[in-house]
Amino acid sequence: MQINVGNGSDRHQVRRSFTTEKAARDFLDETRGSVAAGTYVRGSRRTVDTAIDDWLTSKHRIKASTRRGYKVTLQVVRDELGKVELQKLTKRDVDDLVTALRAGRVEGRKKFSPRSVNQMLGLLIQVLATEQRQGHVVRNVAELVDKVPSDPKKFRTLTETEILRILDHKCRDGHLWTLALYGLRRGEIAGLRWVHVDLVKGTVRIAENRVYAGDGNYVVDTPKSRASARTLPLPADVVTVLKAAKKNQQRERLALGEAYQGGDYVACDEAGEPYTPGLLTFRWGKMLDDLGIDRVRLHDARHSCATLMHLKGQPIAVIAAWLGHSSAAFTMSVYAHSQGDALKAAGESFR
Numbered sequence: 471m472q473i474n475v476g477n478g479s480d481r482h483q484v485r486r487s488f489t490t491e492k493a494a495r496d497f498l499d500e501t502r503g504s505v506a507a508g509t510y511v512r513g514s515r516r517t518v519d520t521a522i523d524d525w526l527t528s529k530h531r532i533k534a535s536t537r538r539g540y541k542v543t544l545q546v547v548r549d550e551l552g553k554v555e556l557q558k559l560t561k562r563d564v565d566d567l568v569t570a571l572r573a574g575r576v577e578g579r580k581k582f583s584p585r586s587v588n589q590m591l592g593l594l595i596q597v598l599a600t601e602q603r604q605g606h607v608v609r610n611v612a613e614l615v616d617k618v619p620s621d622p623k624k625f626r627t628l629t630e631t632e633i634l635r636i637l638d639h640k641c642r643d644g645h646l647w648t649l650a651l652y653g654l655r656r657g658e659i660a661g662l663r664w665v666h667v668d669l670v671k672g673t674v675r676i677a678e679n680r681v682y683a684g685d686g687n688y689v690v691d692t693p694k695s696r697a698s699a700r701t702l703p704l705p706a707d708v709v710t711v712l713k714a715a716k717k718n719q720q721r722e723r724l725a726l727g728e729a730y731q732g733g734d735y736v737a738c739d740e741a742g743e744p745y746t747p748g749l750l751t752f753r754w755g756k757m758l759d760d761l762g763i764d765r766v767r768l769h770d771a772r773h774s775c776a777t778l779m780h781l782k783g784q785p786i787a788v789i790a791a792w793l794g795h796s797s798a799a800f801t802m803s804v805y806a807h808s809q810g811d812a813l814k815a816a817g818e819s820f821r
Contacts, residue, residue: 516606518559519552525597534689535657535681543589544597546571546579556601561611564594568615584620591615626766628774635761643753645715646737646745648708649674650754650771653793657681658698660747661690662736669713672704676794681747688746698794712736 522544529537550567551559567576568591574581582590591612598610628636628651636647649659654676661680668674676693683689693699704712715736722740723730733742737750745753754768766774772793779789 514555514557514606516556516601517552518554518556519548521556521597521601521606522548522552525600528600533681533691533694534683535691538682538684540593541684543586544593546576546590547594550576556598556607559607559611561614564591564612564615568618572618584618587618588620591617625770625773626764627770627777628763628766630778632763633774633778635763636757639757639761641757641760642718643737643757645711646750647754647757647771648711649736650768651775652702652708653772653775655679655694655698655772655794656747656750656768658693660735660737660745660750663734664716664736665734667712667736669704669709669716672706672709673701674704675701680744693794695794697791700791700794702792 526537526540526544529540532540547567550570551563554563568587570576571579571582571587571590572584594612595610598607598612601607602610633651636651637644639647646659649662650656654662657679658676661678662674662676663678666675666677676699678690679693679698680688680690719733719738719742723733723742726741729741731742732738732744735744737745739745751768754771755765758765776789776793779792
């Protein structure tokens with residue numbers, strides 16, 4: 471049987487074979503109804519892999535680091551379902567992938583956490599939503615898949631005593647750990663240039679972010695968000711630490727002579743080469759080991775800053791602006807944590 475579908479220049483022919491006249495007429499009625507409702511989808515052998523490629527290409531406004539994160543997150547979908555034709559992709563296909571990832575049964579990959587699975591699902595939903603809007607698929611099957619329930623991730627923040635030990639620790643990178651405990655992100659520290667530090671006025675301007683973009687490349691881009699671009703006042707003790715670090719870098723420049731490279735960045739080695747974000751993480755861990763402090767992530771120094779400000783009575787809106795968040799609710803839910811000492815003090819307040 472051959473029928474014409476579509477309107478005007480978009481009209482095309484569909485050929486199908488049926489065993490009975492009734493089946494043919496039912497198909498014809500259903501097809502015409504879909505065309506009239508605007509839900510008709512022309513047959514296509516377009517694959518999941520192609521859809522993901524096109525979706526990533528369409529993301530013109532995202533940063534290089536965000537694009538890399540999307541690619542990494544969606545790679546497991548491409549590996550396991552990439553060759554499947556979009557119009558043949560089913561909810562069961564996605565459910566089976568989620569089950570395999572949660573059980574650690576995907577070759578070459580560790581067991582996925584609920585957060586990792588839900589991130590993957592969220593991006594796949596976006597990919598298929600774009601395909602649906604373009605008329606390539608009838609429905610978004612990923613939207614039908616349940617998210618994996620999980621408890622909010624718990625972080626260990628540094629205690630006030632640990633923070634003071636780090637601040638008092640004399641080492642070449644001490645000024646970097648001061649900035650981390652001051653609330654700067656790792657990428658903000660790695661991207662901070664001396665021209666953005668005013669040691670006379672006592673301010674630091676967060677204007678750039680240095681991040682890993684994949685394939686061994688690092689890029690310096692604008693801050694993570696509009697709210698992240700901010701100028702912060704520097705306490706006198708932080709100014710003192712930064713002045714000492716700058717003088718030390720100047721001594722290193724003189725000692726090395728023409729072999730000294732750069733020196734524009736606040737975070738750099740003895741030859742003036744800027745630190746990568748990964749190197750900052752490595753050196754942070756080594757410093758904690760030297761002090762005998764249980765390891766926490768470098769980003770947890772930022773958590774610690776928020777928590778300490780919260781325990782000192784600073785309004786959440788102020789903390790959010792300080793950290794460069796656009797939402798005070800996000801700051802409260804993610805960054806402000808109660809510590810053992812604070813809970814003990816709260817209990818004593820009832821006596």
